[in-house]
Amino acid sequence: MGRAQEAMETSIAPQQVAKDTVIIIKHDTVWLEKEKVEMKEKVKVKIDSTDVDQRFSRYDRRVHRYRKHWEALIPTHTKLQFAGNMGLISLGTGWDYGKRNQWETDLFFGFLPKYQSERSKITMTLKQNYMPWSVTLGKGISVEPLACGMYLNTVFGNEFWTHEPDRYPKGYYGFSSKVRIHIFLGQRITYDIPPRWRLGARAVTFFYEISTCDLYVVSAFLNKYLKPKDYLSLSFGLKTQLF
Structure with missing residues (x-):
């Protein structure tokens, strides 16, 4: 504390100290800014701050950036x-970002299941979501139209391929059986859990989506007899907002 504390004690009368006290450092000078509760006027008291230096060092800033990137x-x-x-x-996990958390990456x-195939399979999906706006209905409920x-x-498995195997004539299929590109539209409804009831989540969201993939789109254009149920998929999901 040093001379700064002594200066504070000698420069401020006891009756001047009030609630909402903030110390502001500017050009090596500490200003004690407080707001009187009754008068609601601000008073600034100049204090010598030769020994007070709260500015972050280059090392502190580097550590802060390092932790922020990992977080x-x-x-x-x-x-x-x-x-x-x-x-x-x-089952997946993801990240919210943007000014209004309107972007998600999952x-x-x-x-x-194996169904008529020889074995069951594992899939992996990288998904990008965008929600243009959100409408608050009240009582912790909001809707994303x-x-x-x-x-x-x-799909993981040797029977799927990115490029056509040599056993097929070049351009016979013209697409990959291992990777599919999908687009989707959907809606969401979110419930913000009251703080006293929160255990492992801040909010829960129920959503549904209607999607199709590149192969289905091509098939729909080339085969006019196909109906929407043949090239559109309906899915449901539940999102748990951790923080």
């Missing part, structure tokens, strides 16, 4: 999604 990698939510050409059920791992985006999905 940005901590996921902000988890998701559980049913269907959507990502597997029968998919990473999913899904389970696909439009959620849209795209995602890339792949």
Whole structure:
């Protein structure tokens, strides 16, 4: 504390000290700014601050940036999604960002039963979401009338390929059986959990999406007999907002 504390004690009368006291440092000078509760007027008292230096060093700033970058990698939510050409059920985590948290990036791992194939399979999906606006209904409930985006999905297994195997004539298929590109539209409803009831989540969101993929779009254009149910997929999901 040193001379700064002595200066504060000698420069401020006891009756002048009030609530809402803030110390402001500017050009090596400490200003004690307080707001009188009754008069609601601000009073500044100049204090010698030769021994007081709260400015961050270059090392402190570097450590702060280092920690901030690593903290940005901590996921902000988890998701559980049913269907959507990502597997029968998919579990993922992701990050919210943007001025209004209108952007989301998710990473999913899904389970696909074997059905008529020889074995069950694991899928992986990288998903980008965008919610243009949100409407508050009250009592902690809000609605996002439009959620849209795209995602890339792949299936693990040797029977799937990115480039056509040599056993097929060049250009026979013209697409990859391992990676699918999807687009989707949907809606969401969110409930903000009251602070006293929060355990592991701040909010929960229910959503549904209607999606299609590149292969389905091509098939719909080339085969006019196909109906929307043949090239559109309906999926449901639950998002848990961690913080």
